[in-house]
Amino acid sequence: MHISVQKKIRIGFFIAFTIIVVASVVSYVIARNLMHNADRLSHAVEVSKRLDAITRYLKDAEAAIRGYNLTKEQAFLNPSMEERSIKIENEYRKLRRIIDDPVQQRNLDTLKRLLDVKYMQLTAGQEKNASTATIQEAEVSMDRIDAKVEQMILIEQAQLNEKTRMFHFFSGLSIPVVFVISLIAILIGIYSYVTLTREFRLQLHIETRMKSYQRELQENITLLNKTNKELEQFAYIASHDLQEPLRKISTFSDRLLTKHRNELPDEAGQLIDRMVAAVGRMRVLINDLLVFSRAGRITPESLVPIDLNEILQDVIGDLEVSLQEKKGSILFDQLPVIEGSDTGFHQLFLNLLSNSIKFAHPDRPLEIRIRRELITGREAGMASEKKWGDTYCRISFEDNGIGFDQVYADRIFLLFQRLHGVSEYKGTGIGLAICKKIVDSHNGYISAFGTAGEGSTFVIVLPVKQKSDD
Known part of the structure; x- marks a missing residue:
């Protein structure tokens, strides 16, 4: 079945449009996944940094308490536990603002309770008569905080790994998809170029032939008009030239019958009558031909x-x-x-x-x-x-x-x-x-x-x- 060039162009446009849409969707998915992965990485780094800061502040405070208990020097309590607690609270609030995962928020609530307990232990440890049991409880509380912090970091790392796997999946998928799309686009471009070139050449050939046909048609029309005029002139002249001998035949036949009717045999008179009738029919035929040649000849005027x-x-x-x-x-x-x-x-x-x-x-x-x-x-x-x-x-x-x-x-x-x-x-x-x-x-x-x-x-x-x- 022959497909017109217009239909081919529409099909090519539809395929090209579909390829552009697919390529745009794939690019959007890859870019979106990359941005999510970058955001998740940045989020994980930020959470880890805040948790590390909290852990570091707690360990510094715990080391200061131990140094004070050993040496009883006030220098170890500078800055004070209250100031250290304020820093830890600031880090915790920053964590609360950036964490939106429900599981991590529950872990934050648990961490908050552990921090409160740890703060009371640190406050009790800076007293001069702090007991060994209080110090041991502080170490156990610190281990719990370290475990919770490590759990939260692992959760962030797991989420980061999941996003990374999705990113690698789409990145690996994008290479063959982009390759296939590019290959199809190249093939369509080549096919469109070949088709349009062939159509352009065919159009030029048709235009050349049409111009040739128009010239031939115009020449034929001119020749036909000239021939028609010549035929009209011929018909007019021929009809008049034919009328003259017919009139003479009719005139001579009438004279012959008028003057010598009685002298002619009956058979000869009948032949002359038939000749006169034939002349009359011939005259009518010529007149009708003239009418036919002129009939239908109209002009806009x-x-x-x-x-x-x-x-x-x-x-x-x-x-x-x-x-x-x-x-x-x-x-x-x-x-x-x-x-x-x-x-x-x-x-x-x-x-x-x-x-x-x-x-x-x-x-x-x-x-x-x-x-x-x-x-x-x-x-x-x-x-x-x-x-x-x-x-x-x-x-x-x-x-x-x-x-x-x-x-x-x-x-x-x-x-x-x-x-x-x-x-x-x-x-x-x-x-x-x-x-x-x-x-x-x-x-x-x-x-x-x-x-x-x-x-x-x-x-x-x-x-x-x-x-x-x-």
Whole structure:
């Protein structure tokens, strides 16, 4: 299945965006873990430093008490136990502020009780009559404090080790992840470069071919316009050149029949009559060809609002005698005003009504019904979506004539196509071709529906407004 370049670009953008998101998440997790690990390390160092300070202050105080008890010198009590206690209390408060772990907070509470007991022991030890039992109790209390401090340090170290393991895990994971992401990004970049380069070259090739086609098309259009003008000139000159010998043949035939009719054998007179009839048909054919060559030739200046009711009334007036011969009648709806060529619409209506009159049924009076309906481009079956909202007029010419077989519905609009012989119905087979040419030139279409022996219907669909982009 072929995937368009636009879809490839969207897929590539989606993959690149996903890679960026994944890389950002991985980077964020690693950075966050690193910051937590750094914070935990700093926290552990700070807690250890405060605990060491408390232990050091206690041991200094205990050493001072021992020195005093041995020497009884007051110098060992400087600074005093109260001052030493204040320092220890400050360190403890700092610990309380930085520790938020519930287990460590409970250990701090225990440490506080041990410190209070130790402080009372130190106060009692600085008295001159301090007993050996008091000194031993102080040593036991110090061992408990050392054990609690060591327990707290171990907890901090365990937490630090856990954070370190998580950091190492994410750090080890980040290397292959970043490598894979980078590899995918490189591959996407290479693929995008190759695809865009190929598309750019293809676009340049298409533009070059399009320019070449446009030049050829313009040359062909110019040549076609020149050929059409030459054909029009040829048709006009040829028709006039052909009319002259036809007139001479007709004139000489009339003189021959007028002056020597009685002298000619009957068979010769009949041949001359048939020759005159053939000349008449030839003259009609030439005139119809001229009309066909000129039909549908419209310019923007010739497109004006046309009241189709006036056109229809003029055509009915022209066909009044023919209608009376067929005992025919025409019923019609009120027709709209649409843009088009006055001459073209007159020729269109004249040919359609003449066709109905020509092929009237011999056993019943002719009835012609003209209906109209305003529809949208979508209802009219316009292929281009931009025309679906335009307004169109559908006009149907329905008669009760001899009709035709539906299999010939497309054939009757071709040039020189006849469903009946010349001896049965007069005509050159050009009238309906002229109708189609006029409708096509007005950006519409014409169709026919018939039933042999019952009648026929011709439907034309024309835009109410002729647009310049059409």
